[in-house]
Amino acid sequence: MTGTDARFVGIAGLVEAPSVAVVVDVMRAFTVAAWTFAQGAEKIVLAESLDDARALKTRHPDWVALKDGPPAEGFDLVNSPGVLRAADLRGRTVVQKTTAGTVGALAVKDAALVLCAGCVVAEATARLLRTRGHGSVTFVVTGEDGQADEDLACAEYIARRSNGAEVDASPFLRRAAESPAATELAEGVRQGTHPHDVALCLELDRFPFAMVAAVEDSLMVLRPRTVPAQPDAPVT
Numbered sequence: 001m002t003g004t005d006a007r008f009v010g011i012a013g014l015v016e017a018p019s020v021a022v023v024v025d026v027m028r029a030f031t032v033a034a035w036t037f038a039q040g041a042e043k044i045v046l047a048e049s050l051d052d053a054r055a056l057k058t059r060h061p062d063w064v065a066l067k068d069g070p071p072a073e074g075f076d077l078v079n080s081p082g083v084l085r086a087a088d089l090r091g092r093t094v095v096q097k098t099t100a101g102t103v104g105a106l107a108v109k110d111a112a113l114v115l116c117a118g119c120v121v122a123e124a125t126a127r128l129l130r131t132r133g134h135g136s137v138t139f140v141v142t143g144e145d146g147q148a149d150e151d152l153a154c155a156e157y158i159a160r161r162s163n164g165a166e167v168d169a170s171p172f173l174r175r176a177a178e179s180p181a182a183t184e185l186a187e188g189v190r191q192g193t194h195p196h197d198v199a200l201c202l203e204l205d206r207f208p209f210a211m212v213a214a215v216e217d218s219l220m221v222l223r224p225r226t227v228p229a230q231p232d233a234p235v236t
């Protein structure tokens with residue numbers, strides 16, 4: 001492969017399953033997912049609906065159910081990295097349902113490779129794309145019908161890094177910091193928040209792993225995948 005041929009689409013713009021999809025949700029689903037793994041979770045089941053999430057929790061009482069918005073009966077956690085980083089999730093399975101991120105990942109469940117990403121796993125995601133040598137990558141910009149600038153900026157940054165280009169991250173992070181989503185989180189418009197959420201969502205490369213989603217026993221399951229630093233080394 002000589003480089004990534006990137007296209008950027010909103011969820012509604014997905015007409016057919018791409019071969020390789022990078023689903024981006026900076027604020028907050030995939031920042032939360034990364035923190036979930038950092039806190040020890042084994043896997044995340046991406047739920048199709050709130051009812052599905054509740055049903056999974058009922059069937060597996062030891063699983064941890066998480067949704068966006070305010071705390072709700074039947075759910076253990078909210079979609080907030082500031083809240084998540086205080087949780088002990090060692091060995092746990094987490095069920096996640098959010099408005100944008102999880103919907104985007106489920107929309108590309110038939111793709112050959114699905115990565116879920118935010119700023120906190122940007123370089124690991126780009127490295128995985130480089131090491132696997134895929135030529136054509138569809139970046140799913142999950143927020144605001146594909147217009148969310150925090151997601152688009154992150155997607156554009158990962159696309160450039162996946163080609164091995166030296167990229168100054170600051171303008172991309174500035175766009176994310178100045179996005180409507182960041183303002184809504186900072187001003188308390190969104191619910192189920194923590195004061196550090198925006199800052200945590202903007203921590204570039206906080207984690208060394210990428211996140212790969214795949215269908216397992218008819219559920220869409222997200223797992224961390226550590227990617228070797230050397231561009232040509234095999235993926236673990």
Ligand SMILES: O=C(O)[C@H](CS(=O)(=O)O)OP(=O)(O)O
Nearest residue numbers: 028029068098099100101190
């Ligand atoms: O939790 C979030 O930040 C959003 C939901 S909302 O915009 O606050 O209602 O969900 P996400 O899927 O993480 O973008």
Ligand SMILES: [Mg+2]
Nearest residue numbers: 025027028143
């Ligand atoms: Mg979002």
